[in-house]
Amino acid sequence: MTSRGVIPESVIPPPSEVSDAPDEKQRARARVGMTLKNKWRIDALLGVGGMASVYAVTHRNGSRAALKILHAEFARDVGIRDRFLREGYVANKIDHPGRVAILDDDITEQDEPFLVMELLDGETVQQLWKRKSRKLPVAEALWIAGEVLKTLESFHGEGIVHRDLKPANIFITKDNVVKLLDFGVARLRGAPGDKTKAGTALGTPSFMAPEQAMGLTEGVDGRADLFSIGATLYAVLSGQRLHQGRSDNEAFILAATTPAPSLARIAPELPASVIGLVDKALAWDRRNRFDSAEQMRQEVLRVLEEIGASV
Numbered sequence: 001m002t003s004r005g006v007i008p009e010s011v012i013p014p015p016s017e018v019s020d021a022p023d024e025k026q027r028a029r030a031r032v033g034m035t036l037k038n039k040w041r042i043d044a045l046l047g048v049g050g051m052a053s054v055y056a057v058t059h060r061n062g063s064r065a066a067l068k069i070l071h072a073e074f075a076r077d078v079g080i081r082d083r084f085l086r087e088g089y090v091a092n093k094i095d096h097p098g099r100v101a102i103l104d105d106d107i108t109e110q111d112e113p114f115l116v117m118e119l120l121d122g123e124t125v126q127q128l129w130k131r132k133s134r135k136l137p138v139a140e141a142l143w144i145a146g147e148v149l150k151t152l153e154s155f156h157g158e159g160i161v162h163r164d165l166k167p168a169n170i171f172i173t174k175d176n177v178v179k180l181l182d183f184g185v186a187r188l189r190g191a192p193g194d195k196t197k198a199g200t201a202l203g204t205p206s207f208m209a210p211e212q213a214m215g216l217t218e219g220v221d222g223r224a225d226l227f228s229i230g231a232t233l234y235a236v237l238s239g240q241r242l243h244q245g246r247s248d249n250e251a252f253i254l255a256a257t258t259p260a261p262s263l264a265r266i267a268p269e270l271p272a273s274v275i276g277l278v279d280k281a282l283a284w285d286r287r288n289r290f291d292s293a294e295q296m297r298q299e300v301l302r303v304l305e306e307i308g309a310s311v
Contacts, residue, residue, distance in 0.1 A: 024071055028053035031069075035060075037106050040067055040116065052084075056119065065103055069114040081113050088115050090183040094158060098151030100171075100179050122174045124181075125236065126167035134239040138274055139309035141236050142300050144170065145229050147178035149297035152229075155180075156222040156293055162186050163220065165228035166207040167236065205251035206241040207231040210284055213255035223286040226296050230281025230289075234260070237274070238267040242282075259284040273303045 028048045032055070035041045044056045046066070051074055057067040074080045088102035104116035125144060129136060136144075148170055155162065162169075163186055171179045203212055209227035211219040235241045242260050245251035260282035263275045277299055283289045290296035 024048060024053070027072070028069075031055065036067070036108055036114070040065075040104075042067070051080075057116070064119055065116050066119045067114055067116050069108065069112050072110065072112055075112040085113050085115070087183045087186075088117075090160060090186045091117075093160065094154050096151055096154045097177055098147065098154070098179055099183075100181055120171055120173060120179065122172050124168050125170040125172065125232070128172065129167055129236050134236075136236040138237065138270065138307065139304065141233055142274070142304050142309065144172070144178060144236075145233055146297050146300045146304075148180065148229060149293045149300065151178070151180050152222065152225055152293035153297070155186075156225070160186055161220060161222055162225050162228075163212060164203045164207075165225055165232065166204050167232055170232070205245070205248070205255040206235070206243050208243075208252075208255045209286065210256055210259075211286060213252055221286075222293060223289045223291075226281050226290050226293065227283075227286070229296070230278050231260070233278045234263055234282065237270060237278070238263060240266055271303075271307050273306050277303050 025048050028045055031042050031053070032045055033042060036057075039060045040057045041060070042055045042057050046054045046056055048054075052068045052070050055067045055069070056064065058064050070081065070084050074084075085105055088105045091099050091102050100120065101118045102115055103118065105114065107113050123131075148165070152162070160183075162180060162183065164182060165180070169181045171181055173179065205213060207228045208231075209220070209224035212224045231242050243251050243254040243258065245254050260279075263270065263278045263282075267275070277296075280299075281289055281296065290299065
């Protein structure tokens with residue numbers, strides 16, 4: 001990690017989503033050294049993703065932050081603009097150490113919306129997973145899940161469903177604070193501004209609950225996030241992700257039509273209580289999953305105690 005901090009992979013999309021368009025990369029590089037809205041000096045380009053470019057910036061008062069600018073081609077789409085800016089509203093709705101504070105939002109002189117957020121120092125679970133050869137120790141994986149569930153208790157209590165939990169959207173700071181990233185596709189229960197259309201699936205299929213993959217907007221509640229935690233545990237404990245299609249469309253179809261296999265099929269060496277925890281979270285019928293983030297967190301703690309694990 002560098003002293004300037006790390007921008008989460010939810011802000012810089014994973015490799016499959018990274019833009020290869022030279023024009024967008026050139027535009028992104030050209031902004032370095034500029035000052036936006038007479039207050040945010042762009043110090044360095046940290047990444048160019050499929051939807052946005054991310055920079056390290058310094059405010060005119062000397063404070064440092066991360067700044068994410070939506071690409072011009074998406075800035076013209078009202079729905080995408082709204083969803084992009086909504087990330088700030090949703091993340092700031094809860095005052096919890098497990099969320100990333102959004103410090104500012106605005107529109108560039110070129111009519112491109114941007115978000116300013118705290119600059120993090122650490123790594124995502126995706127980066128940690130790769131660094132540890134795609135398998136995490138059971139105790140570490142369960143500790144991470146427990147910390148995520150603590151944050152979800154607060155968000156779910158306010159009717160907020162994240163809808164895109166995955167290793168790239170879970171960040172561990174150097175102080176061992178676990179933060180949830182990228183609330184751009186989160187849904188607020190009953191919010192009049194929620195314009196997600198029925199039949200439209202938002203999220204990442206390898207970590208997506210079946211009801212979400214089917215586009216059943218009204219059928220997605222906090223238990224979809226619990227499925228995503230189960231899918232994350234499945235991946236980091238076994239080394240394999242669920243629903244790995246040859247294309248995004250195939251992966252969505254698999255997520256919507258194929259129940260998750262038991263973790264025992266690919267990681268039979270794991271303790272039975274760990275397998276049971278993950279399998280319950282990944283139940284096809286959400287009524288068979290944990291009822292709440294709190295209930296799942298209590299089971300995580302029980303399993304940790306049962307296997308005598310320490311973090």
